[in-house]
Amino acid sequence: MNLNDLAILKVSGLSPQAIKWSRTLDVLIVIVAAFLIWAVSHISFLLLGGDWDFFIDWKDRQYWILIIPITTITMAAAFQAIFWNLFRLPVGATASLLLLLVGTWIVRYHSWQGLAFFPISLVVPGTCLMGALVLDAVLVLSRSWLVTGAFGAVLYGLLFYPSNWIYMAGYFQPVQNMGDMTSVADLIGYTFPRAGTPEYIRIIERGTLRTFGDTPTWVSAFFSAFACIFLYYLFWGLGVLACNSRFFPVGDRFKSIYGGKSGAADSEPALKPGVPS
Amino acid sequence: MSLRNRWGLRAGLVQLSVLLTLLGSLLPTPAAAHGERATEPYIRTRTVHWYDVTWSSQKINVSDTVTVEGKFHLFTDWPDAATKPELAFLSNASPGAVMTRVESYINGMPAQQSVRQLEIGRDYSFKLVMRGRIPGRWHLHPVLNVHGAGPIVGPGHWVDVAGSAADFKVPVTTMTGEVIDDLQHYGVARVQWWQAGYALLAIAWIVWWIRRPLIVPRWNAIKKGREDLLVTRTDDRVAAGLLVVVLVVVIAGYRYTTQKYEYVVPLQAGSFKTKPLPQESPVVTVELKDATYDVPGRSLRLDVEITNQSGSPLRVGEFSTANLRFINQSLDVALAGVDPSFPKDLVPGSGLRISDDSPVAPGETRKLRLEATDAAWETERLVSFLTNVDSRVGGMLFFFDGGGQRHMAEVSGPIVPVFTQLRLAEKS
Numbered sequence: 001m002n003l004n005d006l007a008i009l010k011v012s013g014l015s016p017q018a019i020k021w022s023r024t025l026d027v028l029i030v031i032v033a034a035f036l037i038w039a040v041s042h043i044s045f046l047l048l049g050g051d052w053d054f055f056i057d058w059k060d061r062q063y064w065i066l067i068i069p070i071t072t073i074t075m076a077a078a079f080q081a082i083f084w085n086l087f088r089l090p091v092g093a094t095a096s097l098l099l100l101l102v103g104t105w106i107v108r109y110h111s112w113q114g115l116a117f118f119p120i121s122l123v124v125p126g127t128c129l130m131g132a133l134v135l136d137a138v139l140v141l142s143r144s145w146l147v148t149g150a151f152g153a154v155l156y157g158l159l160f161y162p163s164n165w166i167y168m169a170g171y172f173q174p175v176q177n178m179g180d181m182t183s184v185a186d187l188i189g190y191t192f193p194r195a196g197t198p199e200y201i202r203i204i205e206r207g208t209l210r211t212f213g214d215t216p217t218w219v220s221a222f223f224s225a226f227a228c229i230f231l232y233y234l235f236w237g238l239g240v241l242a243c244n245s246r247f248f249p250v251g252d253r254f255k256s257i258y259g260g261k262s263g264a265a266d267s268e269p270a271l272k273p274g275v276p277s
Numbered sequence: 278m279s280l281r282n283r284w285g286l287r288a289g290l291v292q293l294s295v296l297l298t299l300l301g302s303l304l305p306t307p308a309a310a311h312g313e314r315a316t317e318p319y320i321r322t323r324t325v326h327w328y329d330v331t332w333s334s335q336k337i338n339v340s341d342t343v344t345v346e347g348k349f350h351l352f353t354d355w356p357d358a359a360t361k362p363e364l365a366f367l368s369n370a371s372p373g374a375v376m377t378r379v380e381s382y383i384n385g386m387p388a389q390q391s392v393r394q395l396e397i398g399r400d401y402s403f404k405l406v407m408r409g410r411i412p413g414r415w416h417l418h419p420v421l422n423v424h425g426a427g428p429i430v431g432p433g434h435w436v437d438v439a440g441s442a443a444d445f446k447v448p449v450t451t452m453t454g455e456v457i458d459d460l461q462h463y464g465v466a467r468v469q470w471w472q473a474g475y476a477l478l479a480i481a482w483i484v485w486w487i488r489r490p491l492i493v494p495r496w497n498a499i500k501k502g503r504e505d506l507l508v509t510r511t512d513d514r515v516a517a518g519l520l521v522v523v524l525v526v527v528i529a530g531y532r533y534t535t536q537k538y539e540y541v542v543p544l545q546a547g548s549f550k551t552k553p554l555p556q557e558s559p560v561v562t563v564e565l566k567d568a569t570y571d572v573p574g575r576s577l578r579l580d581v582e583i584t585n586q587s588g589s590p591l592r593v594g595e596f597s598t599a600n601l602r603f604i605n606q607s608l609d610v611a612l613a614g615v616d617p618s619f620p621k622d623l624v625p626g627s628g629l630r631i632s633d634d635s636p637v638a639p640g641e642t643r644k645l646r647l648e649a650t651d652a653a654w655e656t657e658r659l660v661s662f663l664t665n666v667d668s669r670v671g672g673m674l675f676f677f678d679g680g681g682q683r684h685m686a687e688v689s690g691p692i693v694p695v696f697t698q699l700r701l702a703e704k705s
C-alpha cells in the first residue's frame with residue numbers, strides 16, 4: 001500500500017476495522033461486477049452485433065468493420081460511465097471488452113465446436129479490446145467524457161480493423177475451389193456446412209459505402225469511428241442514468257423487511273416477509 | 278402493489294428466466310434431428326421435388342467421400358406463402374459439420390455461391406460430394422435453401438462414418454504458395470496468441486486500478502471532494518504509456534501484416550445463373566378432380582383425369598411427394614426405378630393403388646383413382662392440412678410407356694381432410 005492509498009483511506013474516514021472489511025467488500029464487489037459486466041456485454045453484443053462476428057466468412061470489408069465497433073462501444077461507454085462516476089475507476093470499457101472476449105471464446109469452444117462440430121478456424125472472433133484500452137486511457141488523461149467521446153471513441157472505431165487484421169489477414173489469401181478463385185475464409189465456410197446459414201444470408205459488401213476504389217476497409221473504419229462518437233455519448237448518458245440511486249426502489253421497504261427501519265416510508269401497511277402484496 | 282414494485286418484480290422474473298436459460302445451455306448435447314419434418318406440408322409437397330437421388334456409399338471411413346446426386350423439379354403450383362426460387366443455395370442437412378463439403382454442383386456448375394433465378398416448372402441436376410469428418414451415424418440429405426422459403430430438405434439416408442476424427446485433415450495450398458496443413462486449425466493459434474497479448478495488456482491495466490482501496494474509500498473520497506487523490510500524476514503517465522504501447526503495437530503489427538500478406542482477396546459473394554435441364558414436350562396431361570385425405574385410414578386419394586398425348590400406351594408407375602415414393606407394385610419398370618440404395622423408409626410398402634391399371638391408350642382420356650396409403654403420412658407429419666394457410670396438395674406422377682421410357686407430370690389441387698369413415702363412404 002503506497003502513500004496515495006493511505007491518503008485515500010485517511011480521507012475516507014473509515015476506522016481501521018472498517019478498512020479491513022471494506023477490502024473484503026472490494027473483492028466481493030469485483031467478483032459480482034465482473035459477472036454482471038460479462039453477462040450484460042455479451043447479451044448486448046449478441047442482440048446488436050449478432051452474426052457478423054460469428055463466422056470467418058462473414059468478416060467482410062464493410063459491415064464487419066462497421067458493425068462490431070459500434071455495437072461494442074455501447075456497453076464499453078455505459079460501464080465506463082458507471083465506474084468513473086461512482087468510483088473514478090477508468091476500467092469500464094476495458095473490463096467490458098475483456099470479459100466479452102473471454103465469454104466469446106468459451107462459447108466458441110463449448111457451443112460452436114462442442115455442439116455443432118464447427119472447427120475453431122470457422123468461428124474465430126474479432127475483438128475491440130485495443131480500442132477499449134485507448135478509451136479508458138483517454139478518459140484518464142482528459143478526465144472528461146466529452147473529450148473521450150471526441151478522441152477516444154474515434155480511435156476505438158479506427159483501431160478495430162488494423163488490430164484484428166494483424167492475425168486475420170491470412171484468412172484472406174486467395175485459394176482455388178472447384179476451379180474458381182476464392183479466399184481461405186470462404187473456403188473454410190464452404191467446407192464446414194452450416195445447415196441454418198445458407199450462403200445468401202451473408203451480407204457481403206452490399207451498399208453504397210464504397211468510395212476510394214480499392215480500399216473500402218478504411219472507408220468503413222472511418223465511418224465506424226464517426227458513428228462511435230454518437231453511440232459513446234448516448235451510452236455514457238445511459239450509464240450516468242443507471243448510477244442514479246433513484247432507480248433502485250427497494251430502499252426503505254427493503255430496510256423495513258429486514259428490521260433495519262421500523263415502519264415503511266410509504267403509506268402501505270407494513271409487510272410480512274414472504275407475503276406478496 | 279405499486280407500479281414501481283410491479284415493474285421491479287417483472288424485471289426480476291426476466292432476469293431469472295435469462296439465468297435459467299443460461300444454466301440450461303451449460304451442458305453440450307448435440308441434437309440428433311434437424312427438423313426435416315418440421316416444414317409445413319404445403320412447402321414439402323409443392324416446392325422442390327427431388328428424384329433419382331442416389332448415395333454412392335452408406336459406410337465410409339473418416340476422410341472418405343460420399344457423393345449424393347440426383348435431380349430436382351421445381352413445382353409449378355408453388356405456394357404463395359413461400360418466396361419463389363429467385364435465390365437459392367445447394368447445401369446438405371446433417372447435425373453440424375460432421376461431414377465436410379468437398380464439391381457441390383448445380384447442372385455441373387460449381388455451387389460455392391448461391392444460384393439465382395431458378396425457373397419454376399423446370400428441372401435441375403445436383404451433385405454433392407461430402408467427406409466424413411466426425412465418426413458416427415449421420416442422416417445425410419441434400420437441401421435446397423430458397424431465400425424467403427427456407428431450407429427444402431431432400432430425402433435423407435443414414436451414412437455410417439467409421440474411424441477417428443483425429444485422422445481428419447483438410448490440407449490446402451493457397452494461390453500464393455502458402456501450404457496450409459489443416460483448414461480446421463488454420464490461423465487459430467495466431468489469433469489466440471495475439472488476443473492473449475491484448476488481454477494481458479487489459480488485465481495489467483485493470484489490476485493497476487483495482488489493487489488499490491476501491492469501493493467505499495473511493496466513494497467517500499469523491500463525496501469529500503478529493504478526486505485529486507483518486508487519479509494521480511502517476512496514473513496519467515501510465516495511461517499515456519498505455520496509449521503509446523497500443524498505438525505502436527497496432528500500427529507496427531498492421532504494417533508488418535500488410536507486407537507479409539501481399540495478395541489478399543475480399544470475401545467472394547456473387548451469385549451464379551444456370552439454364553434448367555432441357556424440357557421434354559408434354560406427353561400426358563393430368564387434371565386433379567378431387568383429393569381427399571382419409572385421416573383414420575391414413576390414405577391420400579386422388580381422383581385424376583389423364584389424357585395420353587403420346588403415341589404409346591402409358592401406365593402410372595409412381596406418385597412421389599415430400600420425398601415419399603408410392604410405387605405401382607405391379608409395374609416392374611417402376612419398381613426397377615427405385616435404386617437399391619434408396620432409403621426404404623421413404624418407399625411405403627403398400628405402394629400406389631390404381632383403380633384401373635390397364636395401359637392408357639394413345640389419345641385416350643381416363644378417370645383414375647389413385648390411393649397412397651401409409652402411416653408415413655403421419656410419421657412424416659404431412660397431414661397437418663388443418664393448420665396450414667394453404668390446404669393444397671401436390672406431387673409428381675411418373676408414367677411409363679411401352680418401351681419403359683419414363684414421363685413426368687405434375688398433379689396438384691385443393692385437398693379435403695375426411696375425419697370419419699361415414700363421410701368417406703358417402704364420397705365413394
Ligand SMILES: [Cu+2]
Pocket residue numbers: 311313370416417418433
Ligand atoms: Cu434427416
